[in-house]
Amino acid sequence: MAPPGLPSPSPLAPISGSGGVRVKVEGLRRTFPGNVAVLSGLDLDVAPGSFVALLGPSGCGKSTLLRLVAGLDRAEAGHISFTPTLERPQGERAPIAYVFQDAHLLPWRSVLDNAALPLELTGVSKPERQAAARAVLEQVGLGDATDRYPAELSGGMRMRVSLARALVTHPRLLLLDEPFAALDELTRGRLDDQLRALWRKLGMTVLFVTHSISEAAYLAERAVVLSRRPARVVLDRTLELPGERSASLRTEASFAREARLLNEALEQGERW
Amino acid sequence: MNRSALRAAVPPLVALVVLLTLWEGTVRLLEVPRWLVPPPSAIGAAGAQEASSLLGAAVTTGRSALVGFGLSAVLGVLVAVLLASSRMVERALYPYTLFLQTVPIVAIAPLLVLWFGPGPRAVAVSSFIVSLFPVIANTLTGLRSVEPSLRDMFRLYGARRLATLWKLELPAAMPHLFTGLRIASGLAVIGAIVGEFVAGFSEGSAGLGILVLSAYRQLRTDLLFAAVLAASGLGLVLFGVVSLTGARLLRRWHPSAQGT
Numbered sequence: 001m002a003p004p005g006l007p008s009p010s011p012l013a014p015i016s017g018s019g020g021v022r023v024k025v026e027g028l029r030r031t032f033p034g035n036v037a038v039l040s041g042l043d044l045d046v047a048p049g050s051f052v053a054l055l056g057p058s059g060c061g062k063s064t065l066l067r068l069v070a071g072l073d074r075a076e077a078g079h080i081s082f083t084p085t086l087e088r089p090q091g092e093r094a095p096i097a098y099v100f101q102d103a104h105l106l107p108w109r110s111v112l113d114n115a116a117l118p119l120e121l122t123g124v125s126k127p128e129r130q131a132a133a134r135a136v137l138e139q140v141g142l143g144d145a146t147d148r149y150p151a152e153l154s155g156g157m158r159m160r161v162s163l164a165r166a167l168v169t170h171p172r173l174l175l176l177d178e179p180f181a182a183l184d185e186l187t188r189g190r191l192d193d194q195l196r197a198l199w200r201k202l203g204m205t206v207l208f209v210t211h212s213i214s215e216a217a218y219l220a221e222r223a224v225v226l227s228r229r230p231a232r233v234v235l236d237r238t239l240e241l242p243g244e245r246s247a248s249l250r251t252e253a254s255f256a257r258e259a260r261l262l263n264e265a266l267e268q269g270e271r272w
Numbered sequence: 273m274n275r276s277a278l279r280a281a282v283p284p285l286v287a288l289v290v291l292l293t294l295w296e297g298t299v300r301l302l303e304v305p306r307w308l309v310p311p312p313s314a315i316g317a318a319g320a321q322e323a324s325s326l327l328g329a330a331v332t333t334g335r336s337a338l339v340g341f342g343l344s345a346v347l348g349v350l351v352a353v354l355l356a357s358s359r360m361v362e363r364a365l366y367p368y369t370l371f372l373q374t375v376p377i378v379a380i381a382p383l384l385v386l387w388f389g390p391g392p393r394a395v396a397v398s399s400f401i402v403s404l405f406p407v408i409a410n411t412l413t414g415l416r417s418v419e420p421s422l423r424d425m426f427r428l429y430g431a432r433r434l435a436t437l438w439k440l441e442l443p444a445a446m447p448h449l450f451t452g453l454r455i456a457s458g459l460a461v462i463g464a465i466v467g468e469f470v471a472g473f474s475e476g477s478a479g480l481g482i483l484v485l486s487a488y489r490q491l492r493t494d495l496l497f498a499a500v501l502a503a504s505g506l507g508l509v510l511f512g513v514v515s516l517t518g519a520r521l522l523r524r525w526h527p528s529a530q531g532t
Binding site for chain 1: 419421422424425426427428429430431435439440443446524525526527
């Protein structure tokens with residue numbers, strides 16, 4: 001087991017921040033079989049390097065939006081653009097990182113080989129990708145667990161490997177789909193801190209889908225609350241909270257006010 | 273051997289001793305003729321007396337079964353990969369693989385003699401036909417059971433078809449694949465012996481199937497029993513080797529192999 005409270009990013013192995021991209025979503029429409037309109041004309045403009053939380057009722061289309069942005073699904077109408085472009089001269093695309101609700105590690109691979117997988121799939125040589133994976137595992141506080149297997153890790157550690165795997169390509173856009181929802185409160189809080197610290201250091205654009213109002217308020221600079229489907233924007237708000245955040249923030253009046261506003265918007269969105 | 277393994281071995285051993293004692297006692301008490309049901313002691317004696325021919329026959333049969341099993345393992349996985357490559361291919365071909373499951377091997381064994389000539393080759397093919405289906409069916413289930421999110425992740429990083437097969441689908445299918453191989457290992461021996469009944473006559477050493485037939489013709493029921501025991505022993509050995517290999521490969525990651 002890793003000692004509790006360990007996950008503070010190590011200064012030993014810095015990852016070069018590659019900066020974020022601007023994500024512009026215009027008139028996005030996606031209908032599922034059975035004529036279920038999940039998105040019908042959604043617009044969203046995310047500034048480069050910002051941390052945006054997406055909130056909304058279950059099944060409202062948050063995950064669909066994320067999948068569309070990642071290119072894992074196709075929209076019937078609308079447009080998603082990235083500035084600067086993610087297209088590379090060779091015709092391939094700079095990777096967008098995606099963290100799923102479960103860690104989704106390959107159980108037959110060690111922690112190191114799991115974290116190195118994205119680089120392996122894009123054809124990076126073994127010594128190079130292993131060095132990069134080691135550095136990023138160091139960052140999430142798993143520098144001493146590289147040889148272990150997923151079955152030997154706690155849920156929180158697995159999620160950190162998943163985060164390391166997402167960061168190993170130095171993504172300029174990080175998409176997270178309720179990544180810590182299955183974890184206990186304490187572990188979740190720690191991972192929230194860690195994610196925020198990594199974001200401040202690396203400066204990528206983050207789109208974070210969550211059910212939790214307090215998690216959204218704690219992590220994000222800006223919160224977008226969606227209605228039930230087809231998803232429309234109920235509230236789009238830049239949170240009036242300090243850049244430097246710690247657990248004590250959760251008890252302050254400014255935090256409570258933001259949380260209340262988000263809560264009201266969520267309830268309003270349920271009725272739409 | 274540790275204590276729990278020892279404790280696990282005691283009940284079946286006790287059951288065996290009780291069963292053999294009952295068998296021996298009943299046959300002697302009722303004076304059942306030896307050619308009908310020999311007592312265990314006679315089977316043991318016949319086995320010891322004919323040990324070298326039993327061993328030779330087991331090696332012959334084992335060789336054919338190994339060839340059949342090996343072919344099943346390789347071709348079964350290849351066919352499963354082919355079937356998994358598209359729903360169209362699966363829909364078109366999978367029903368026909370079911371023939372393998374239902375084909376009465378005794379009935380087509382004469383065909384095998386016609387095509388491959390009597391001898392080990394026809395026997396190995398018989399073993400192969402009988403053991404192929406479980407490998408295909410289980411591997412296919414395994415290849416199909418990959419979590420969609422993992423596929424998404426591979427797509428996200430632009431993985432090519434072959435990389436997805438090699439780094440995601442095949443490893444994920446391993447537990448199912450080994451289930452198929454374990455079933456196939458037992459069937460391979462059965463298929464070899466059935467094959468020998470029909471196609472096993474050739475110059476050179478005879479297999480266990482031939483030994484069973486000749487013991488039957490001479491009414492040497494004790495030897496027949498000994499040969500049957502040798503045949504199931506052979507199946508157990510093959511099964512054990514496959515199980516251990518699977519457990520070793522899956523040890524660090526799959527729940528089915530934890531604690532082995």
